[in-house]
Amino acid sequence: RTVYVNGEYLPEEEARVSVFDRGFLFADGVYEVTSVLDGKLVDFDGHAKRLERSLGELEMANPVTRDELLEIHRELVTRNAITEGMVYLQITRGAADRDFAFPVDATPTIVLFTQSMPLIEKPTAKTGIKIVSIPDLRWGRRDIKTVQLLYPSMGKMVAKKAGADDAWMVQDDFVTEGTSNNAWIVSGNRIVTRHLGTEILHGITRAAVLRMAREVQMTVEERPFSLAEAKAADEAFVTSASAFVMPVVEIDGQPVGQGTPGPLSRRLREIYIDEMR
Ligand code: PDD
Numbered sequence: 195r196t197v198y199v200n201g202e203y204l205p206e207e208e209a210r211v212s213v214f215d216r217g218f219l220f221a222d223g224v225y226e227v228t229s230v231l232d233g234k235l236v237d238f239d240g241h242a243k244r245l246e247r248s249l250g251e252l253e254m255a256n257p258v259t260r261d262e263l264l265e266i267h268r269e270l271v272t273r274n275a276i277t278e279g280m281v282y283l284q285i286t287r288g289a290a291d292r293d294f295a296f297p298v299d300a301t302p303t304i305v306l307f308t309q310s311m312p313l314i315e316k317p318t319a320k321t322g323i324k325i326v327s328i329p330d331l332r333w334g335r336r337d338i339k340t341v342q343l344l345y346p347s348m349g350k351m352v353a354k355k356a357g358a359d360d361a362w363m364v365q366d367d368f369v370t371e372g373t374s375n376n377a378w379i380v381s382g383n384r385i386v387t388r389h390l391g392t393e394i395l396h397g398i399t400r401a402a403v404l405r406m407a408r409e410v411q412m413t414v415e416e417r418p419f420s421l422a423e424a425k426a427a428d429e430a431f432v433t434s435a436s437a438f439v440m441p442v443v444e445i446d447g448q449p450v451g452q453g454t455p456g457p458l459s460r461r462l463r464e465i466y467i468d469e470m471r
């Protein structure tokens with residue numbers, strides 16, 4: 195595989211980042227994951243805008259223009275012959291002597307790589323996924339897409355050990371989001387997903403699915419929903435760049451609705467894939 199590091203395209207074995215990089219020492223960095231369908235980037239502009247916002251919130255310099263970033267994404271997709279999969283991008287504050295206070299003039303480290311993987315024909319899209327709930331113990335600025343992913347990573351392991359696929363995080367009885375996706379429920383004909391704020395990541399897929407649902411006259415509410423409301427819902431699903439729209443069929447061992455992917459979840463997945471490819 196060819197990867198991109200600080201201006202160079204290199205074989206992955208030759209790519210190097212400093213041991214003093216603040217991404218490594220402090221998780222002082224941000225990232226984006228953009229999916230690729232039929233060799234084309236899905237919603238690149240949305241990801242580029244959110245990246246710029248994350249960098250701004252952390253007072254981190256942006257080493258590339260949006261056009262350059264697009265060019266690097268496309269070049270890697272071509273060089274690695276990715277038809278379906280994703281491009282991972284990470285920008286960290288760069289290398290410096292270890293100090294909690296960061297240097298204001300550090301040179302950021304930028305890394306991109308690709309991963310080829312099936313996104314449309316995923317077995318879980320047919321069966322749905324099982325969720326367990328865990329408390330949301332992350333820091334309070336979840337709207338910034340930082341590389342501090344240890345808590346979500348531990349949450350995913352909790353799910354696996356319980357025989358489930360993923361975890362939903364809960365704060366004050368309300369669901370915030372999944373470990374790496376936004377959480378949704380369907381009650382009657384109403385589709386509910388948490389409103390934007392600092393408690394959740396502002397998902398690019400979330401925004402697209404909201405728009406598409408409204409375009410086909412579905413009723414959408416952006417508001418908090420409790421774990422109890424989710425367990426009593428007719429349907430549930432998650433959205434992310436790699437999951438698209440993924441039905442949830444079980445929460446904490448209880449079936450959601452009929453315990454099979456619901457009609458609105460399946461329809462939204464179809465609409466999303468149709469529009470994005
Ligand atoms: N995760 N919430 C969290 C905590 C996330 O990490 C993600 C994305 C999302 C969905 O955002 P989007 O629709 O823009 O992908 C919500 C990516 C895919 C990841 O970490 O792999």
